[in-house]
Amino acid sequence: MEDIIGYTVAGLLVLSAALLGTLIPGGPIENRNFSHIPPVKLAMFNVFLTVLGIGSFALVYFAIIGAGPAFVVAALFGLAYFFVYALDLGKIFPVSPDGMPRALFWIEVVGLILSIPLMVLSLASIFMANGGVHAPAAMSSSLVILIALTIVLGIGIVIFATRAAMRKSPGKADSAAEQKRQG
Template identity: 30%
Template sequence: MNKARSAVLATLTLSVLNLCFMILSVLTKTRVFPDYPPMVITLFTVFLITLGVLSIWQLFAGLDGQTMRGKILLLLAVEYFVVYVVDIANIFPRSVAPMEQTLFIMEIFGAVLAVLLFVSASVYIKSEPIKS
């Protein structure tokens, strides 16, 4: 296994764990979003779950020795980055309760992981022949 692939697998694993911990932890349950209709929050939650499931699928494709899809890896990295940055910048979703410091740190960590995933996926795409 080459170094670029190992870096992709490591950053993607950490990204999935970080996202899952944030979704399932008590940290996010203190945030209330009364300005959004339930459908908006439901769709956002479905998006986050889909992001996690696609990431896990990419992990298993990489761990099973199959070729990971380069464009999907780049898209996942961008999606992770956007999700964290818009929340850190208080663009979406806006909560009545302020973000706790632990959640803020986890989102910064997630954004850094997203950048590392993008860089490692870019190197992986250049080093491995990707089957579209």
């Protein structure tokens, strides 16, 4: 039973991270304008989202082997996914003057729904655990290299997403320039 939960949690983590990954600003789905949000606040939010997405992929292995701490983190990640999507769907944060595209809306609804079993199954695994497998204390050099590359990738994603979210959409920039000329 615990193996099934571990594989299910791992699958939910992959799905959740993949859905979140499709929503990187400047990508095909998330193209709303967030230039009115201070760059530091936007960058911090993008760091959080990047850690959530990459961290979810990293947790997959540990969920499959049944490492107890992985399920604690997976439950917290499920909660984080829930709040990220609920806050955006509820138009609380981040708020954009642009409307939410239909594809974005449905991806966020699916992500919100997936976060619930992710939390529940992770918590169930924690309560059912009777001395599960624990992650090794020593890190191999290949793991250290993988972590370093993941950090570099994360920094690149944050820079790209923050810059893309700060760009004004071309139509809006043209109309703002036109208003300044007329004003």
